[in-house]
Every structure is written in structure tokens, then in C-alpha cells.
Amino acid sequence: MNEKILILGAGIIQVPIIKRAKSLGYVVLVLDGSADAPGMKLADHSFVISTLDAASALKVAIEYQVNAVLTTSDYPVNVVAKICAQLNLIGISPYAAEICTNKYLQRELAVNNGIQSPGYDKLNFNHLDHYTTKLNYPLIVKPLDSSASRGITIIHEESALPEAYAQAKLYSRTDEFLIEEFVGGxxxxxxxxxxxxxxxxxxxxxxxxxxxxxxxxxxxxxxxxxxxxxxxxxxxxxxxxxxxxxxxxxxxxxxxxxxxxxxxxxxxxxxxxxxxxxxxxxxxxxxxxxxxxxxxxxxxxxxxxxxxxxxxxxxxxxxxxxxxxxxxxxxxxxxxxxxxxxxxxxxxxxxxxxxxxxxxxxxxxxxxxxxxxxxxxxxxx
Structure with a gap:
């Protein structure tokens, strides 16, 4: 089999899919921002490129004429979708990828489609001085784009909001974050x-x-x-x-x-x-x-x-x-x-x-x- 698969990410999360693709006979290419990522040495071709660098990832995909592009983690999903769309490969669409990597967009679409979800509000880190929530405590404060539970806080009173904002900002790549009601169960x-x-x-x-x-x-x-x-x-x-x-x-x-x-x-x-x-x-x-x-x-x-x-x-x-x-x-x-x-x-x-x-x-x-x-x-x- 000479088919080639490009996998975005070579960290511990991607190691199982790299090994599985290799065992199935595929030529495996990986890219990761770290040369020391454990999956780099497992692949047939490895590249020290950020998984968020769409232009460089696309160049690799074109040069090696890959047959598929995929990832098993959140951050590279949008890049995978862009490459698949540009090269007419099978994969998630850029629209769906954007929704699935933005917690606020998920809440908006859920409301518009009658899907039950917690009450929520989107805030900007730069405009918090006069904000008073109308949501019911306890509340969850979270970045729009984080993973692994990073930057997420549950609070029970208004006095805890400033520290929760600070935690969310530490793990956000945007100026916005989400505040939502805690659902039991x-x-x-x-x-x-x-x-x-x-x-x-x-x-x-x-x-x-x-x-x-x-x-x-x-x-x-x-x-x-x-x-x-x-x-x-x-x-x-x-x-x-x-x-x-x-x-x-x-x-x-x-x-x-x-x-x-x-x-x-x-x-x-x-x-x-x-x-x-x-x-x-x-x-x-x-x-x-x-x-x-x-x-x-x-x-x-x-x-x-x-x-x-x-x-x-x-x-x-x-x-x-x-x-x-x-x-x-x-x-x-x-x-x-x-x-x-x-x-x-x-x-x-x-x-x-x-x-x-x-x-x-x-x-x-x-x-x-x-x-x-x-x-x-x-x-x-």
C-alpha cells in the first residue's frame, strides 16, 4: 500500500492513531511543533511544524500528495478541515470544524435548533467593568477554545468572578470567554x-x-x-x-x-x-x-x-x-x-x-x- 496519511499532531494523544495507520500499511506523515513529540520517531516522515500552521501543513500535503488528513485532538481540527476542503479530501467541513472548536457557537446553534443546553452569555475580557450576570448561580466560566479542563472555573457567588475571569484568560487564544449556568446530573x-x-x-x-x-x-x-x-x-x-x-x-x-x-x-x-x-x-x-x-x-x-x-x-x-x-x-x-x-x-x-x-x-x-x-x-x- 502506497497511500499516505498526514496526521496533525505527534503527542501522546496521537501516538495510537500513528501506530494504527502504520500497522495498516499506510505511509504516515506527522507534523508537530515539538521535535521531541513521541510520535515524531514513529512516522515515515515527520515535520517540525505547528499544527495550527495551515499554510505549511497544506504545503506538506501537496508535496507528498497525501490521500487523507486527520487528527485526534481539538486544536488542529480547523486546519484538517481547511486542507480537506482545498484538496478535495474526505473529512469534516470547515463550517463544522469551527462550530466544534468554539463553545459559544455551539450554544448559539443549540438554542436555534431546540437542543437543550445551559443558560449562557459570551463576554469580552476587555469589557468587564460594569458586567452583572443575569444567570443563576452556580456558574461556569470557561475559555471558548480550551481543552483538558484548562481555565474552567465553577463559582457560587459574584465575588468569585474576577478570579474566574483571570483563570479563563490564561488559557484563551481569543479576547472572549463563556459564562454559563451549571447543570446538575x-x-x-x-x-x-x-x-x-x-x-x-x-x-x-x-x-x-x-x-x-x-x-x-x-x-x-x-x-x-x-x-x-x-x-x-x-x-x-x-x-x-x-x-x-x-x-x-x-x-x-x-x-x-x-x-x-x-x-x-x-x-x-x-x-x-x-x-x-x-x-x-x-x-x-x-x-x-x-x-x-x-x-x-x-x-x-x-x-x-x-x-x-x-x-x-x-x-x-x-x-x-x-x-x-x-x-x-x-x-x-x-x-x-x-x-x-x-x-x-x-x-x-x-x-x-x-x-x-x-x-x-x-x-x-x-x-x-x-x-x-x-x-x-x-x-x-
Whole structure:
């Protein structure tokens, strides 16, 4: 096979898709702003180019006559879409990419299309002197374009707003940010693929959150996939996902759709046109369903029809280490690892507070037919 795939990003998030594309026989090109990114040495051709440098990425794509362009992280999505549009390659459209990387545009489209979501307001960092919110506390303050929970704060009173603004500004590439009402209930993510307008739901992941140390928003400390609901709830979630992809015009893309269920009401939290991170796409979906999500994503980008067959029906989960559980869980993993644990990685201990997913210190992945037993394994019991 001489077909070439250009992957934007060579960090730890992209390593699984780089390896999968190589194993399928593709010539793999990667670009990343860091020469030391772990995926650089795995590719056939690597380029030290920012994933946000659309002009340089396009030059590489043209010079090497690539057959597909893709990414598995948020920031390069717009560049992927532009290259696909300019070279007539299969991929997400520039319109959908812009929506999926801007939290305010998602809120606006949701309201215009009858999709339930939190009350919100968009503010400018330079015009805050006389702003008084009309929204109901507690409130969430977040950058329009951040990821990994960076710069997100939950506040309960007006006096906390200035510090929340400052946190959002640290992680924003624009002059604007979002303020929205906090919605209670359990949070989930839907992992899917869209090809030629058809949505394929691969699994639903339940999130486990831990209060961050400081004002920031709770950080994801674990996930379990694939959650099954009663039929009427499952149908509601499917219809909700369809309404989102239609409103946002998402096609020929992965779908990572975050939502909350509160008293049988479903609320849009965020939508991304890339696979779920935190090893959801690379490990949890295959372990729980038998579906190779990364191969399927490559098949979409290269124009191959999806043929998704479930060969497993179990639960798979991941637990992250932080400074609070590090000692207990590292002892657990080293001394008596449960046979259900398929993979783990332990980083060197750092005495850093958990403020975002970047502050996690390792992880382990396990699977089990019984959800309660899996939760106990992930808790180190």
C-alpha cells in the first residue's frame, strides 16, 4: 500500500492513531511543533511544524500528495478541515470544524435548533467593568477554545468572578470567554462516527469527576464504557445525538458528544469532531465492544465504507493517578495487579495539585463483565 496519511499532531494523544495507520500499511506523515513529540520517531516522515500552521501543513500535503488528513485532538481540527476542503479530501467541513472548536457557537446553534443546553452569555475580557450576570448561580466560566479542563472555573457567588475571569484568560487564544449556568446530573460522553450523514454510535462513557484543588472545574479522574440505559433513555440519547450532528453539520468525522442527564432531561455540554481522549477511542471502545475505532476513523478518511461489527459486550474503564491517590494506587498496581487490568503507566511523582487533566500522574485500564466489580478494581479494592 502506497497511500499516505498526514496526521496533525505527534503527542501522546496521537501516538495510537500513528501506530494504527502504520500497522495498516499506510505511509504516515506527522507534523508537530515539538521535535521531541513521541510520535515524531514513529512516522515515515515527520515535520517540525505547528499544527495550527495551515499554510505549511497544506504545503506538506501537496508535496507528498497525501490521500487523507486527520487528527485526534481539538486544536488542529480547523486546519484538517481547511486542507480537506482545498484538496478535495474526505473529512469534516470547515463550517463544522469551527462550530466544534468554539463553545459559544455551539450554544448559539443549540438554542436555534431546540437542543437543550445551559443558560449562557459570551463576554469580552476587555469589557468587564460594569458586567452583572443575569444567570443563576452556580456558574461556569470557561475559555471558548480550551481543552483538558484548562481555565474552567465553577463559582457560587459574584465575588468569585474576577478570579474566574483571570483563570479563563490564561488559557484563551481569543479576547472572549463563556459564562454559563451549571447543570446538575450525571455526565456522559457519546463516542461515535459519522459517514455520509449516517451516525454510528459505538458506546456511551460514564465520567467520574474529582474536585480540583482550587477554584477550577472538577477534573475527569476516570471513565467507564460502554454504559447501557433503559430503551426509552437510549432512544432519547440517540435522537439527541442526531439532532446535534444535523444542527452542526457534522459528517465524515468522529463524534465526541458530552452531555448530562438530569431527571430524564438531556443537556448538551460540549461537542467535538474528533475521537474521545483519555484512551477512550484507542482502548475503552475496543475493549468493551470489539470495534477498532481508530481503524474505522482511518477508513472514513480514506473513503472506505464502514462495516462495524460488535464482537464484545463488556465494561471497560480507566482510572487516573494524581497526588492524592498516587501512593495507594501505585502500591496496588505493583504488588497485586488484578488480571482484569490490561495496561498501566505510572509517571514519576510530582507534588502538583490537580487543576486539569495535565496534572494527572499515570493511569490504568481494566475490563470486566460486571460494572460494580470493575468500579472496585478501578478503586484499587
Amino acid at each position: 450525571k455526565e456522559y460522553s457519546l463516542e461515535g462516527l459519522v459517514q455520509d450523514g449516517r451516525l454510528h454510535i459505538l458506546g456511551i462513557t460514564e465520567k467520574f469527576l474529582e474536585e480540583s484543588e482550587g477554584m477550577e472545574f472538577p477534573v475527569e479522574i476516570g471513565h467507564i464504557c460502554s454504559i447501557v440505559f433503559a430503551r426509552e433513555i437510549q432512544e432519547m440519547i440517540s435522537n439527541f445525538a442526531l439532532s446535534v450532528i444535523q444542527a452542526f453539520q457534522i459528517d465524515n468525522s468522529a463524534l465526541h458528544l458530552e452531555f448530562k442527564l438530569n431527571e430524564n432531561q438531556i443537556y448538551l455540554i460540549e461537542c467535538a469532531c474528533r475521537p474521545g481522549g483519555d484512551f477512550i477511542a484507542s482502548d475503552l471502545i475496543p475493549l468493551s465492544t470489539g470495534i477498532d475505532m481508530l481503524e474505522a476513523l482511518i477508513n472514513i478518511a480514506t473513503g472506505q465504507k464502514l462495516n462495524l461489527k460488535r464482537s464484545r459486550d463488556t465494561y471497560a474503564g480507566i482510572k487516573f493517578l494524581d497526588r492524592n491517590n498516587y501512593g495507594r494506587l501505585t502500591d496496588y498496581l505493583h504488588q497485586s495487579p488484578d488480571p482484569s487490568i490490561s495496561k498501566f503507566s505510572i509517571e514519576e511523582y510530582k507534588d502538583v495539585p490537580l487543576k486539569s487533566s495535565l496534572d494527572r500522574l499515570g493511569y490504568f485500564i481494566a475490563s470486566d463483565k460486571n460494572k460494580d466489580r470493575l468500579i472496585a478494581i478501578l478503586d484499587g479494592k
